[in-house]
Amino acid sequence: MMTLPPEPVCAMALTRVKGLSFAAALQVYQAAGSATALFAARGDLRAFLPDVHPRVAAAMRQSDDALLRAEAEWELCQREGIGVSCLNDEAYPARLRNCPDAPLVLFHKGASCLSERHVVAVVGTRHVTEQGKDTVRRLCAELAETVPDVVVVSGLAYGVDIQAHRGALAEGLRTVAVLAHGFDRIYPAVHRTTAVEMLTRGGLVTEYMTGTVPDKGNFVRRNRIVAGLVDACVVVESASKGGALITARLAGEYDRDVFAFPGRVTDPYSEGCNRLIASNQAQLLTCGGALAEAMGWTVKKEKGKPVQRELFAELTEEEAALCRLLNGTDGVQLNMLAVRSGIPVQQVSNIMFDLEMRGIVRMIPGSIYRLV
Structure with missing residues (x-):
């Protein structure tokens, strides 16, 4: 009988099986209970899961290449100190696990801080204005004073994202970036120094294996991870369309609290924020203290009487x-x-x-x- 590789390898392989969509992979994974169980039964998957679609069963029978690719990635992760968490692992971030489209596998580098009590996403346009930069700096400073254990999550992109990471680091906060590619590169490359600093003050997370290029679709898909990892999502600046609005929408769908900083009606990069507030998709935010108060993160001096x-x-x-x-x-x-x-x-x-x-x-x- 063939010895199967460990669960992380099987989970990685499942994401690489040709002809198997992400939704189909997630569904069959949940039905089986583990990726290892799936690969153990791949020779006759319908005997193990009678309701599985014939196309899924056929794809699993042709999964040798996916397993080989996953085994190579697993060896690389062990050499490079890259953590691998599967959806059914205890180490997998609990907030994200509860999302219906959570990734099967997360790769991570740096300090593990995604299960902390207070986690907030700070997102916005790549064309951040000077006012937007100042808003991010003030937000991080006020959160550091009010909620010093808060973790700031963003996407390491140009604009608001990198300002959020750097603002958090400057205030001694931990910060995590969700990448749209594998760990064999940093995009954009000019943010590498910040990314390296984050490894000791937060970390980097991705669902993608090495060799994955940072194409447009990956940036859209990674937004669900940003939204799923946090308790609250803050939009600093956004035009009428953009990735930050996608993240805000997903956060709302995941039952996270969404906040937005308002701007002048004539400012193009305030249009998205103003619309979120006007449509009640986001709460109006003016400062970090207001965010902490709205989330109940401020420490009260007097405790209520315990219920019997x-x-x-x-x-x-x-x-x-x-x-x-x-x-x-x-x-x-x-x-x-x-x-x-x-x-x-x-x-x-x-x-x-x-x-x-x-x-x-x-x-x-x-x-x-x-x-x-």
Whole structure:
């Protein structure tokens, strides 16, 4: 019997199988429970998964090249100190795992900080103005003062992205870049120095193997990772169209809080932000302190009176678990409840809605829940 390679290799190979779309790969992976199980049964996949589409089964039978490519990548990762996390790994970022289109594999370099309590995306136009640069600097400075453990996520691109990374580093914050290519290059190359500095003060993340070029489609796809890794997404400047607006839309779909800095109606790179605010797709933001307050990240001096444990006896097991996480706190953000409880974020949202209707919890701005 052939010895199968480890799960990371099989997961990488699954993303490279010819004729298998990302959606199909994710669906069959979830049905099987692991990539290793899929490759173990690839000779007769329909015997293992009777409902699998014949085309998927046929593609898996022709997956030798994908496995060879994945084994070579795995060896490179081990040599170069590149971390590999699969969707079912404990080390995989919990916020991202709860997204319906989370990548099967994440490659990462640097310090692991994507499971911290406070994570925010700062995104915007590549044609950042001087006012936009100043806004990013002030935002990072105010977050450093108010929420010093916050992690700033962006995409290492020109404009707002690189300003966000550099602003975070200047204020002693950790920052993570989501790349649209493999780790055999940095794009744009002029940002390499910043990227290297980030390895000790955050890190770099990508879903792409080495040899992947930074084409336009990859930049669009990586936006879902930026949105999925965070609790909140802040748009600093954006024209009427652009990648930042895609990230903001995805963040809203993932039930993240979205904020935007307003600008003059005559400024072309404020048009997107103003539209997000006017259409209620984003909350108006003026400073880092307001973001921290809206998200419930500011530390309160006076704690509320703890709710008696007897209350929890009337609840289901999952309801009681979430209430225990809230007990004795000033409130916990929705995504953090999902992270700490291990319950999918959409299910947590439904449970909290029911509890709110029963008068047990209440929601405050920022999707923060408190016991009544």
